[in-house]
Amino acid sequence: DISEIATLNEVNARKFAENGQEIFAMIENCHKPVIAVTNGFTLGGGCELAMACHIRIASANAKFGQPEVNLGIIPGYGGTQRLTHLIGRGKANELMMTGDMIGAEEARQLGLVNHVLPTKAEAMSKAEEIIAKIMSKAPLAIGMIVDCVNAVFLPEENGYQTEANSFARCVKSGDYKEGTSAFLEKRKPVFKGE
Secondary structure, eight states: OHHHHTTOOHHHHHHHHHHHHHHHHHHHHOSSOOEEEEOSEEETHHHHHHHHSSEEEEETTOEEEOGGGGGTOOOOSSHHHHHHHHHOHHHHHHHHHHOOEEEHHHHHHHTSOSEEESSHHHHHHHHHHHHHHHHTSOHHHHHHHHHHHHHTTOTTSOHHHHHHHHHHHHHTSHHHHHHHHHHHTTSOOOOOOO
16 A cells, blocks of 8 residues: 555555565465466556465456556565566566556466456356365365475575475375275375375
């Protein structure tokens, strides 16, 4: 909210940014899948929120951007980091330095969104389709995937070691036993998150 941002000073601005970063990191690290469906303007904090989600789906009329430079500031909730990871350094610099917006299709081509659908209703339907598919999978494995994917972006983490540890943790789970038994018995698995 720009009216709230207008009241910030150096001390409370840092806390404002840190609080937003903490909340968005919780979304990004959540072991339950978080899907953003965007329709219309997805700018500033809204774009930062969408980028913290595991999967992003847009309607064709969605517009994305980090226009904070127009207010004399930068994204504060992790936008400089997540946008760069998602679309690359050059394009992230361009979008943040110019304050320009991009359309949904360009956002998809750049890797900012996973899918673009013609309408909001179709975008919601796609999200429901994806979430239903994910919900049929082993919950522990889904959480481990989140950890492993996020480890790629943490310089202090060894992503391969995180993957090996997560793989070992999955193998000792009840869901692993259920998944392999179901495969061998040619039936659908019933995962319990154990």
